[in-house]
Amino acid sequence: MSSTSVIENVIINGTKLYFSISSKQGRRPIILYLHGGPxxxxxxxxxxxxxxxxxxxxxxxxxxRGSGLSYYKFSPEENLSINTMVEDIHQFVLYLLKRLKQDKLIIMGHSWGTVLGLYFIQMYPDLVTQYIGIGQVVNMKRNIDLQKAFLRTKMKNTAKLDQLNFVHEPTKASLKLTKMIVAYGGSIYGAKNYRKLIWPFISAKDYSFKDLIHRLQGSKQSIQYFWEELMDVNFENIVHFAIPITFCEGRHDHHVSSQLTAEYAAKITSPCKLIWFDHSGHFPQWEEPTKFNQEIIMLLDSQAN
Structure with missing residues (x-):
């Protein structure tokens, strides 16, 4: 089945943001997908x-903002923060709802997008019917401890792991740690690289060669600007939400620990569901897409009826 979505753009908070949107619209429920990264x-x-x-x-x-088709070069004068991104999403949601003549939508976030998503639903619950977190971030500092523990079970020689300096170079150390997670199969289940996720970009009609370069530049600058703040994210004390939430977790996710998410889900006192993907790591939406798509359709159909 091929996508019929189209690429559009809109000015949000003074910045041109690009998005894909289903060409079939009507009165269908809206899902807004928030990508990872940063x-x-x-x-x-x-x-x-x-x-x-x-x-x-x-x-x-x-x-x-600053990513992929929405790339532009960040400047220190912008004072960018996680809150900047959440406010972009807020204004974009208001634009979508007005355009599509609806009152609420579904927020779906992946990885870094789950940070933006959970902040968003706390600030603007009246605009959301349901939240879906994929590879949910819970506590980044605890996640680093679990990443290290996973690698110690896989590495014959842990010298490179032991040399990471989280005191003086926390960003550099955590990025190197994440690269090790990928190389030891803790990110995509059964793979030690991201090749599966690279080819769709190279063959995409929507991305020119210049866009591919911009995507790499956007990823690099977003990490530079947001990673330090991301490292302090911890949702563990927030256990009640105004809307139903669902976590979609790869059983083998050691990139953003699904073990942490399962522990967190068990503590949430408002409606919360956890869907496991037994043959996935950090990307169940792309590692097991058929199951993922069906689970989302069933989940939201059951809530609508």
Whole structure:
């Protein structure tokens, strides 16, 4: 099944943001997808792997400020923060709801996008019917401890791991740690690289060669500007939400620990569901796309009826 979504753009908070949107619209429920990273814009991936959702929803994938098709060079004068990104999402949501003549939508976030998503639903619950977190971030500092523990079970020689300096170079150390996670199969289940997720970009009609370069530049600058603040994120004390939430977790996710998410889900006192993907790591929406798409369709159909 091929995607029929189209690429559009809109000025939000003074910045031109690009997004894909289902060409079939009508009165379908809206899903707004918030990509990971920071900076990992992914329209070619959702168009390739998640086009089935377009038959049931108005599926929108926003390429965030400075990322992918929305790339521009950040400047220190902007004082960018996680809150900047959440406010972009807020204004974009208001734009979508007005345009599509609806009152609320579904927020779907992946990885870094789950940070933006959980902040958003706390600040603007009246605009959201349901939250879906994929590879949910819970506590970044605890996640680092679990990443190290996973690698110690895989590495014959832990010298490189032991040399990481989290005191003086926390960002550099955590990025190196994440690269090790990928290389030892803790990110994509059964793989030690991201090749599966690279080809859809190279073959994408929506991304020119210049856009591919911009995506790499956008990812690099987003990490530079947001990673330090991301490292302090901890949702563990927030256990009640005004809307139903669902976590979609790869059983083998050691990139953003699914073990942490399962522990967190068990503590949440408001409606919360955890869906496991037994053959996935950090990307169940693209590692097991058929199951993922069907689970989302069933989940939201059951809530609508």
């Amino acid at each position: 900076g990992d814009a992914c329209i070619p991936l959702t168009k390739k792997f998640n086009s089935e959702l377009e038959d049931h929803f108005i599926f929108v994938n926003l390429e965030q």
